[in-house]
Amino acid sequence: MFPQGFSAQVARCGLKNNGDPELAVVRSQTPCRAAGVFTTNRVAAAPVRYCQALLARANDLVTAVVINSKNANAVTGPQGDRDCARLASLVDDGDVLTMSTGVIGQPMPMAVYEKGLQELQEADAELLARAMMTTDTHSKVVSREFQGTRWLGVAKGAGMIHPDMATLLALVVTDADIPAAELQQALQEANHLSFQCITVDGDTSTNDSLLVLANGVSGKAPAGWTQVLQEVLIELARMVAFDGEGASHRVTLHVSGVESDAAARTLGRVVLTSPLVKTAIAGKDANWGRILAAAGRSGVAFAPEQAALWWNDLQLLEAGAPTNPGSAAESKAVESPEVELRLVLGQGLGKATLWSCDLTHEYVSINGDYRT
Amino acid sequence: MFPQGFSAQVARCGLKNNGDPELAVVRSQTPCRAAGVFTTNRVAAAPVRYCQALLARANDLVTAVVINSKNANAVTGPQGDRDCARLASLVDDGDVLTMSTGVIGQPMPMAVYEKGLQELQEADAELLARAMMTTDTHSKVVSREFQGTRWLGVAKGAGMIHPDMATLLALVVTDADIPAAELQQALQEANHLSFQCITVDGDTSTNDSLLVLANGVSGKAPAGWTQVLQEVLIELARMVAFDGEGASHRVTLHVSGVESDAAARTLGRVVLTSPLVKTAIAGKDANWGRILAAAGRSGVAFAPEQAALWWNDLQLLEAGAPTNPGSAAESKAVESPEVELRLVLGQGLGKATLWSCDLTHEYVSINGDYRT
Known part of the structure; x- marks a missing residue:
């Protein structure tokens, strides 16, 4: 109305x-x-x-x-x-x-x-x-x-x-x-x-x-x-x-522990723009190393040795080291088309929530012949 | 040896x-x-x-x-x-x-x-x-x-x-x-x-x-x-x-007409990183509007109304406006797996040559199951 x-x-x-x-x-x-x-x-x-x-x-x-x-x-x-x-x-x-x-x-x-x-x-x-x-x-x-x-x-x-x-x-x-x-x-x-x-x-x-x-x-x-x-x-x-082009997963990312909300948004954007993060999500692969690698090139300061990461409630990283939960637990965590990532990077008070989608074959198809 | x-x-x-x-x-x-x-x-x-x-x-x-x-x-x-x-x-x-x-x-x-x-x-x-x-x-x-x-x-x-x-x-x-x-x-x-x-x-x-x-x-x-x-x-x-993952086109980009070589490199990197530019190349679509759009978000100063662009010797943009060469000429220009783009952005002396590849279905496949 x-x-x-x-x-x-x-x-x-x-x-x-x-x-x-x-x-x-x-x-x-x-x-x-x-x-x-x-x-x-x-x-x-x-x-x-x-x-x-x-x-x-x-x-x-x-x-x-x-x-x-x-x-x-x-x-x-x-x-x-x-x-x-x-x-x-x-x-x-x-x-x-x-x-x-x-x-x-x-x-x-x-x-x-x-x-x-x-x-x-x-x-x-x-x-x-x-x-x-x-x-x-x-x-x-x-x-x-x-x-x-x-x-x-x-x-x-x-x-x-x-x-x-x-x-x-x-x-x-x-x-x-x-x-x-x-x-x-x-x-x-x-x-x-x-x-x-x-x-x-x-x-x-x-x-x-x-x-x-x-x-x-x-x-x-x-x-x-x-x-x-x-x-x-x-x-x-x-x-x-x-509704990103070709999306098969809905991705929500919570970033916290950096110096400001603006820094958290900056870092989150880099993570959610990374083709390697997005293709891993498309492939249902909890390849969290790529998430850390993307965060690391964002220009935002954080201590890798304090980083923690959750993928739909499964903790994959603690104090900068892998938790190695095993492939059965990982497979369960990545099952859902709803992906909620939580990245905690230290003691700062800055935080942000961001939304994105994955990068699929369909994205490539849609954009390979958009004009025809 | x-x-x-x-x-x-x-x-x-x-x-x-x-x-x-x-x-x-x-x-x-x-x-x-x-x-x-x-x-x-x-x-x-x-x-x-x-x-x-x-x-x-x-x-x-x-x-x-x-x-x-x-x-x-x-x-x-x-x-x-x-x-x-x-x-x-x-x-x-x-x-x-x-x-x-x-x-x-x-x-x-x-x-x-x-x-x-x-x-x-x-x-x-x-x-x-x-x-x-x-x-x-x-x-x-x-x-x-x-x-x-x-x-x-x-x-x-x-x-x-x-x-x-x-x-x-x-x-x-x-x-x-x-x-x-x-x-x-x-x-x-x-x-x-x-x-x-x-x-x-x-x-x-x-x-x-x-x-x-x-x-x-x-x-x-x-x-x-x-x-x-x-x-x-x-x-x-x-x-x-x-040899970029899944690449089907080799892309060389010449940027000129900006204030410094460093600025030309910065702008070129943004263009060659754009998923929309890369998927257009994969789809053999001379969608040069995406190239201009990517250049426009690079943070490098240029006058869009002076921009000119060539795709393998076919001029697609002149003084910031489309040349509209026709679909037959475009199809011929995008035929080759070697894509040479020339982007001239005004009067500056800065220039750079950069290399990249396209973004294909295969990239998504490779990176969707890299760990398995």
């Missing part, structure tokens, strides 16, 4: 083989405050630069977001900027944000999208989420009701996922009544605990965009709303991480 | 299914000057720490190197240090360097290796190189003769390959007569142009060791010897990169 005053429309443009829509418009009946965080990639797509400029001058006048999949509008030269502005202008005369995802470096099929914009149909959140999807295997929708306010989040992302910031596209809309500056700050903090804590493959996208729109229609700004925003973003981020 | 005064012996310990030896000893008839560069991984294996300590106190007294494969002696606690020292002591009473490669986190099968040391047999360079191999598909041997001096290099490495420094094990022996300090400096410089310029998967090993031994038996130190050392190391490094 959409927050009050919001609605969505989608169009099927015929670019996806499965009949899913490729175009979506999310509208608010009144202008919204808006906040955003974006890819730090130097090669930022046209819609990213467009949104950044728009939010800098008009973050409480946003009336809509237009989203297209199948084309990222990235590395498309000046024509890409013109296409992006035109798409926004066709939605309405107000300030319209844009998000694009899909193949990089190909001109936007503007005739197709323009025709789609003339054939929009009302859509629920599920269909909105499907319109954003590329290699995602399922849609990602999270909703919350909190003290008279409603929150709805949708996201897409399955590959090219890594901080900062880490998702292709995510949009949260709410009817809560929140000043724009508070919204931006809360978004950045929540982003650190959510999309900054997931990785699929270490590749950051040209198009990463996380937007929040608050139209204030509920008239309420309940204390604790920042917590709700965090919950919505963490849940969306986990969905993205666990 | 070995440089004067050097010989090698190997033993088959029965740990490898293919009958290759797992143990090698390289001896010099006179004490050698020695130099080394090692993994920067915080989780350094016992033999790495052992070699570092030995070279710090005795870099012109080295008489031998003992190398074992199938066990890395990494994350093995205090017992690992004792095993390493014992292996060295069993070779001879002098200062003996050690190198280990194989699985991380399992105790050394010392009884097996000790028995092997009693059954050593004379070996040529090819067999020496085979004794070091793990998942390598072929041995890596390079030799040079230069103005009365001989140089022989052997290396192993196929996965867990990334700067700094980037290989599992490499050993160069020469009968040139070179002061130890010069040897160390020349090794570090040559390493920057060779093993620092290759990557397979972004994972750095706990065991990376590159050693050079010079016994001076030829009595000569011809001008230009540093160039020979560079050639030997570059050739070995290329062999390692092109």
Whole structure:
């Protein structure tokens, strides 16, 4: 159910083989405050630069977001900027944000999208989420009701996922009544605990965009709303991480015992990006030596001789030395498609929880012929 | 042919299914000057720490190197240090360097290796190189003769390959007569142009060791010897990169137009580590947008609107915009298993050449069940 005053429309443009829509418009009946965080990639797509400029001058006048999949509008030269502005202008005369995802470096099929914009149909959140999807295997929708306010989040992302910031596209809309500056700050903090804590493959996208729109229609700004925003973003981020391209295991990593939370996140990202760690998990091999080796190249200080590691409650490393629990115990520990790793590295108070997936044959297949 | 005064012996310990030896000893008839560069991984294996300590106190007294494969002696606690020292002591009473490669986190099968040391047999360079191999598909041997001096290099490495420094094990022996300090400096410089310029998967090993031994038996130190050392190391490094686990394409990347050679190397490493770039190459898909996207997250400054890219002589990007050469031309360009990428990023004078391979299903298979 959409927050009050919001609605969505989608169009099927015929670019996806499965009949899913490729175009979506999310509208608010009144202008919204808006906040955003974006890819730090130097090669930022046209819609990213467009949104950044728009939010800098008009973050409480946003009336809509237009989203297209199948084309990222990235590395498309000046024509890409013109296409992006035109798409926004066709939605309405107000300030319209844009998000694009899909193949990089190909001109936007503007005739197709323009025709789609003339054939929009009302859509629920599920269909909105499907319109954003590329290699995602399922849609990602999270909703919350909190003290008279409603929150709805949708996201897409399955590959090219890594901080900062880490998702292709995510949009949260709410009817809560929140000043724009508070919204931006809360978004950045929540982003650190959510999309900054997931990785699929270490590749950051040209198009990463996380937007929040608050139209204030509920008239309420309940204390604790920042917590709700965090919950919505963490849940969306986990969905993205666990739906990593070709994933067969869901991986949660708890890091503790280093000097700061930021250091714990840094170390965790390196571990969860390691192809050797990820292929071992895919192969159901509790090859924890690779986890330590990846931690060791993270640049984060720790004492290897104090390290301890658990793989789904089985302790494999204690005080920097193997526990050698035996192959029967190991086989049991790696049985589950849910992998929970706990890495304790010493006495520091820094800690973090991160989410990822394994690296499988299917990832290679998906990305070997993505454009065909 | 070995440089004067050097010989090698190997033993088959029965740990490898293919009958290759797992143990090698390289001896010099006179004490050698020695130099080394090692993994920067915080989780350094016992033999790495052992070699570092030995070279710090005795870099012109080295008489031998003992190398074992199938066990890395990494994350093995205090017992690992004792095993390493014992292996060295069993070779001879002098200062003996050690190198280990194989699985991380399992105790050394010392009884097996000790028995092997009693059954050593004379070996040529090819067999020496085979004794070091793990998942390598072929041995890596390079030799040079230069103005009365001989140089022989052997290396192993196929996965867990990334700067700094980037290989599992490499050993160069020469009968040139070179002061130890010069040897160390020349090794570090040559390493920057060779093993620092290759990557397979972004994972750095706990065991990376590159050693050079010079016994001076030829009595000569011809001008230009540093160039020979560079050639030997570059050739070995290329062999390692092109024999990456499961590789089906050999990838050479030329980066230019950034502010320094170091920046060019940094950017090149990010591009060649990207799973999305590597899977596109595996799938014969000239998905150059991923190359730009990876460059964009490298932290190196460049102007995307000036970027140009060639894939085996076909220009795909010019002044930051696609050239759209058409699918027939693209199919032809990606046909070859030799992929030469040229990325020109603006006006800077910094440049680098790097080597790598693609990421295939086979990589996932190899690393999914490495320990079994």
